[in-house]
Amino acid sequence: MSLLQALLACDAVLLALSVVAVSAARRGGAGTFVYGVALALSLAMLAAAAAALIGRAAPAGLTLPIGLPWIGANFRLDALAAFFAVVVNLGGAAASLYGIGYGRREHEPARVLPFFPAFLAGMNLVLIADDAYTFLVSWEFMSLASWALVMAHHREAGNQRAGFVYIVMASFGTLSLLLAFGLLAGASGGYAFDAMRAAAPSAGVAGLALALALVGAGSKAGLAPLHVWLPLAHPAAPSHVSALMSGVMTKVAVYAFIRIVFDLDGPPDWRWSAPILALGAATALLGVLHALMQTDIKRVLAYSTIENIGLIFVAIGLALAFKASGLAGAAALAMTAALFHSLNHALFKSLLFFGAGAVQTATGERRMGRLGGLLNRMPATGFFMLVGCAAISALPPLNGFVSEWLMLQAILLGPQFPQWTLKLLTPAVGAAVALTAALAAACFVRAFGIPFLGRPRSDEAAKAHDVDRFSLAAMAALAFLCLAAGVFPGVVIDTLKPVALAVAGAAMPLQAKIPWLSIAPIAESRSSYNGLLVFLFIAASAAMAASAIHRFASDALRRAPAWDCGFPDSSPATQYTAESFSQPIRRVFGGFVFRGRERLDMPAPGETRPAVYSLTLRDPVWDGFYTPLGGLVGAIATRLNRLQFLTIRQYLSVVFAALVALLLVLAAWS
Amino acid sequence: MTNIAVDLVFQFLQMTVVIGLAPLLTGLVRVVKARLQRRRGPPLLQPYRDLARLARKEAVVADSASWLFRMAPYLVFAATWVAAALIPTFATGLLFSWSADLIAIVALLGSARFFLALAGLDVGTSFGGLGASREAMFASLAEPAMIVIVFSLALIAGSTQLSTVAAAMTAGVGLRVTLGMALIALVIVAVAENGRIPVDNPATHLELTMVHEAMILEYSGRHLAVIELASMLKLVLYVSLIICVFAPWGIAIADAGIGDRLAGAALYVAKLGVAGVLLGVFETSIAKMRVFRVPDFLGAALMLGLLGALLLFVSRTLK
Numbered sequence: 001m002s003l004l005q006a007l008l009a010c011d012a013v014l015l016a017l018s019v020v021a022v023s024a025a026r027r028g029g030a031g032t033f034v035y036g037v038a039l040a041l042s043l044a045m046l047a048a049a050a051a052a053l054i055g056r057a058a059p060a061g062l063t064l065p066i067g068l069p070w071i072g073a074n075f076r077l078d079a080l081a082a083f084f085a086v087v088v089n090l091g092g093a094a095a096s097l098y099g100i101g102y103g104r105r106e107h108e109p110a111r112v113l114p115f116f117p118a119f120l121a122g123m124n125l126v127l128i129a130d131d132a133y134t135f136l137v138s139w140e141f142m143s144l145a146s147w148a149l150v151m152a153h154h155r156e157a158g159n160q161r162a163g164f165v166y167i168v169m170a171s172f173g174t175l176s177l178l179l180a181f182g183l184l185a186g187a188s189g190g191y192a193f194d195a196m197r198a199a200a201p202s203a204g205v206a207g208l209a210l211a212l213a214l215v216g217a218g219s220k221a222g223l224a225p226l227h228v229w230l231p232l233a234h235p236a237a238p239s240h241v242s243a244l245m246s247g248v249m250t251k252v253a254v255y256a257f258i259r260i261v262f263d264l265d266g267p268p269d270w271r272w273s274a275p276i277l278a279l280g281a282a283t284a285l286l287g288v289l290h291a292l293m294q295t296d297i298k299r300v301l302a303y304s305t306i307e308n309i310g311l312i313f314v315a316i317g318l319a320l321a322f323k324a325s326g327l328a329g330a331a332a333l334a335m336t337a338a339l340f341h342s343l344n345h346a347l348f349k350s351l352l353f354f355g356a357g358a359v360q361t362a363t364g365e366r367r368m369g370r371l372g373g374l375l376n377r378m379p380a381t382g383f384f385m386l387v388g389c390a391a392i393s394a395l396p397p398l399n400g401f402v403s404e405w406l407m408l409q410a411i412l413l414g415p416q417f418p419q420w421t422l423k424l425l426t427p428a429v430g431a432a433v434a435l436t437a438a439l440a441a442a443c444f445v446r447a448f449g450i451p452f453l454g455r456p457r458s459d460e461a462a463k464a465h466d467v468d469r470f471s472l473a474a475m476a477a478l479a480f481l482c483l484a485a486g487v488f489p490g491v492v493i494d495t496l497k498p499v500a501l502a503v504a505g506a507a508m509p510l511q512a513k514i515p516w517l518s519i520a521p522i523a524e525s526r527s528s529y530n531g532l533l534v535f536l537f538i539a540a541s542a543a544m545a546a547s548a549i550h551r552f553a554s555d556a557l558r559r560a561p562a563w564d565c566g567f568p569d570s571s572p573a574t575q576y577t578a579e580s581f582s583q584p585i586r587r588v589f590g591g592f593v594f595r596g597r598e599r600l601d602m603p604a605p606g607e608t609r610p611a612v613y614s615l616t617l618r619d620p621v622w623d624g625f626y627t628p629l630g631g632l633v634g635a636i637a638t639r640l641n642r643l644q645f646l647t648i649r650q651y652l653s654v655v656f657a658a659l660v661a662l663l664l665v666l667a668a669w670s
Numbered sequence: 671m672t673n674i675a676v677d678l679v680f681q682f683l684q685m686t687v688v689i690g691l692a693p694l695l696t697g698l699v700r701v702v703k704a705r706l707q708r709r710r711g712p713p714l715l716q717p718y719r720d721l722a723r724l725a726r727k728e729a730v731v732a733d734s735a736s737w738l739f740r741m742a743p744y745l746v747f748a749a750t751w752v753a754a755a756l757i758p759t760f761a762t763g764l765l766f767s768w769s770a771d772l773i774a775i776v777a778l779l780g781s782a783r784f785f786l787a788l789a790g791l792d793v794g795t796s797f798g799g800l801g802a803s804r805e806a807m808f809a810s811l812a813e814p815a816m817i818v819i820v821f822s823l824a825l826i827a828g829s830t831q832l833s834t835v836a837a838a839m840t841a842g843v844g845l846r847v848t849l850g851m852a853l854i855a856l857v858i859v860a861v862a863e864n865g866r867i868p869v870d871n872p873a874t875h876l877e878l879t880m881v882h883e884a885m886i887l888e889y890s891g892r893h894l895a896v897i898e899l900a901s902m903l904k905l906v907l908y909v910s911l912i913i914c915v916f917a918p919w920g921i922a923i924a925d926a927g928i929g930d931r932l933a934g935a936a937l938y939v940a941k942l943g944v945a946g947v948l949l950g951v952f953e954t955s956i957a958k959m960r961v962f963r964v965p966d967f968l969g970a971a972l973m974l975g976l977l978g979a980l981l982l983f984v985s986r987t988l989k
Contacts, residue, residue: 372794375736386738395781396774408773408817412824415983427821427979431972434817435810441780442806445787449802454794455734518768527830530769534752534778537766542748545896549725549744553892556728563732563888564795576791576799584807588965 004060004077006048007128010041014121018114025110031103034113039096042089049085052077056498068133071192076130079498084127084255087346091248092120094474095240098354101470102240105361111152112238119145123252132181132191143170149241150233162232169219169229176216183209184264196264206266213260221253222306224283225621230306235298239357246305247350251342254312262503270324270419276317277425281432284310288439289593292585293617295578296366297356300447307436308345312338314429318410319504321422328506330413333521335504336496337406344399348391351478355385358471362464368578370458371451377464382452384475389448391482393441397535399485404437405529409521446581455572487531490519594618681766685755692902693717695946702950721895729891732793742789743896746782750900753778754907758914760934761922762833771830772820783809790885801884811968812859818975822852825982840918851978853916858971860908867953869964909945
């Protein structure tokens with residue numbers, strides 16, 4: 001059995017599992033069974049995909065007699081699909097393991113269990129689809145399964161709105177992809193990807209298809225201004241599904257974009273890259289600034305996903321620009337950075353959502369203002385969260401740093417661009433990436449520090465306990481992978497080699513040849529980084545300092561009340577909160593980005609009413625784009641409302657007129 | 671093999687030299703400032719005595735502190751020390767210099783700040799939170815400024831490896847507008863990152879505008895000693911970085927003999943002294959800023975750095 005057949009078989013079993021789960025969901029132990037089987041299948045698919053990627057298997061195709069009758073359902077497993085299948089199934093396996101423990105506390109299992117395996121299967125099928133029809137069906141399947149999971153707790157406040165916004169955006173995104181594939185297939189309707197590859201689209205068609213792919217895949221990935229559904233929908237789902245949506249489903253969208261733009265859309269034009277770079281940088285900055293303003297821990301993570309997607313699109317834009325300018329080596333570097341960051345983000349974002357879910361389980365709270373001091377109460381969760389926060393803040397020697405380092409190295413090749421637009425755009429994008437990275441570190445100091453450090457701000461937080469072993473095991477595995485990918489980045493880069501070769505037309509130099517496990521994107525004299533040595537260095541220095549201190553300094557330690565400059569206040573309410581922590585950054589950036597207004601209503605001396613502080617932040621995207629758009633749609637709908645009150649005679653004439661108009665269009669076309 | 675042994679010795683020597691000199695530089699700045707203010711001031715070696723005194727005392731840890739509070743000083747120190755070990759002080763071609771480049775050095779300092787800010791939040795007092803939140807705001811501008819400065823240097827030298835950059839600078843790259851801009855920006859970043867006047871006041875313990883001191887307010891005893899040493903080390907690190915990039919004369923290049931290296935070491939100490947005096951004069955002659963003027967100050971560094979990098983990106987292909 002070939003690897004592709006194995007993947008398809010696993011997907012079929014996942015779909016069958018969904019059907020079984022519909023009837024079995026209410027029985028005791030159903031959760032353990034469903035998640036256990038999903039875990040086994042995810043691991044099997046992970047092994048198959050990894051075997052295809054590492055074994056440099058030649059692209060293999062397969063056609064099933066379902067789908068469109070004249071082409072059937074085509075599947076194909078190439079390096080790009082295999083890499084993303086590794087990412088998806090890694091995330092899927094971790095989420096299933098987490099679900100074994102987390103799912104036991106689910107109060108409505110019948111609304112979660114049937115959709116979870118279906119969601120996994122949908123994502124996997126998108127990756128191996130090899131014709132537009134199969135791709136779009138799988139894509140829509142993935143969207144609808146995740147929508148059902150978002151609506152699992154539909155009685156909670158805000159979740160119905162989240163589901164509505166999500167389904168509208170998802171439908172719109174699928175429509176854009178449908179049109180993109182339609183353009184690429186051309187008038188003859190070659191819907192198989194092979195036919196699209198063979199047909200060279202004209203420049204106008206290719207540009208339009210790229211724009212549509214950017215809208216279609218970008219809306220699923222969370223590219224501004226199409227990101228608005230993401231911070232609503234991702235936190236609404238159960239936490240392991242949030243992890244899948246944020247960490248994994250956005251990567252499927254990244255895959256779709258790479259597949260269409262680099263594989264199907266013909267030779268690239270450098271002009272395409274400018275909007276991608278600009279949108280990516282804007283998304284990254286907007287995402288991280290939003291994340292800094294949020295007080296709900298899962299919303300912080302969702303906005304941080306938007307930021308990371310922005311970074312990935314920056315790297316993809318660079319790869320496209322380099323490839324179009326004939327700089328294949330640089331394109332390989334940028335593409336490797338994008339792929340590496342996709343893997344990294346899947347690892348640490350899943351880990352962080354698992355941690356947030358554990359906090360929610362232990363305290364019933366997602367608002368950071370009600371948490372605090374959890375590191376003492378939940379030491380294991382706290383430690384894994386700390387690793388995740390350090391990784392996503394791009395701190396060496398963890399994995400987030402390596403991919404951002406590669407990204408900066410790619411940006412440093414910017415002066416090689418022959419085009420002035422790109423020459424001027426690249427350093428600006430580089431500064432935006434650096435600003436994003438610094439703000440992300442601030443964001444995760446806050447996201448870890450407020451809930452996990454300090455003193456408990458509520459009784460629930462004071463009484464929290466660590467969660468079950470399965471959830472902890474899932475977090476431990478991901479935290480370990482974050483460290484491993486950071487310490488041995490050369491292994492990951494070498495594994496990505498066939499993907500970069502297929503997509504960018506070249507690959508980074510083989511890293512395994514460089515002594516001491518260093519990585520060097522271009523040449524060692526130019527830049528190199530050794531995660532293992534930095535890790536050992538830090539560990540050795542810390543150990544040396546600690547042992548010197550314990551050898552020569554006093555060992556005495558006394559616990560006492562906090563000093564606080566002599567004026568300690570016993571109330572935990574006097575601590576810094578999530579809002580006050582970001583106040584300086586809000587004052588620096590919030591004024592023009594969010595039109596933030598602070599108002600303090602201080603009663604005059606002698607008055608007994610309380611002082612009131614109020615803060616208003618506006619979302620520029622909602623204000624500037626969606627609210628007018630919604631108004632426009634409403635106005636048009638009101639006009640069209642008349643059509644609902646016609647007589648049968650008038651309806652028939654409308655139908656006749658539409659038919660004639662369509663026939664005229666068809667006649668004019670051919 | 672003997673070569674590697676010699677390199678290893680020199681790497682170790684550089685690591686111990688920076689740590690040995692760190693309190694001296696801080697002491698020198700204090701003495702210069704005191705003399706300029708017509709005070710007698712503490713003796714030059716006072717920082718060493720302070721560190722020894724702190725190490726001998728018992729550590730008092732707040733009841734609400736977690737294990738992170740006790741781990742953080744060592745992590746902060748280790749990250750700073752590793753970053754300092756990667757900067758060529760008196761000889762380039764350090765044994766481990768290829769293990770991390772300038773971007774990694776910036777990120778290592780970011781790690782140190784990350785854990786220090788967390789330690790500030792750990793006890794759950796308002797002062798700690800205040801320091802952490804303001805440090806986060808400063809860092810969110812200082813770190814990108816530093817990265818765009820790195821862009822400029824990397825494009826001029828064709829490498830982000832600090833040893834290569836230093837060698838290129840020694841060989842001479844001529845006077846460039848970009849270099850001037852990068853120098854000003856780097857000095858601004860260094861002043862802000864080390865919490866010196868006009869951004870923060872290293873001499874204060876009870877002032878509402880304090881940042882660094884507020885974060886470490888709950889520390890005492892050996893923990894405080896380690897943190898103090900780390901911040902002294904950070905000052906040496908930034909000064910060494912500026913020296914190594916903008917005044918690399920006399921630095922021993924990779925295969926230099928023992929004599930050259932010793933001369934380089936003497937020159938390096940002299941340069942540190944000059945930098946310490948300049949810093950003392952600068953701090954005495956300027957007034958501290960309000961906290962919300964600092965973003966403008968750091969924003970200027972970011973813009974200067976970006977402008978310099980932009981000039982390079984554009985001028986690279988003209989020739």
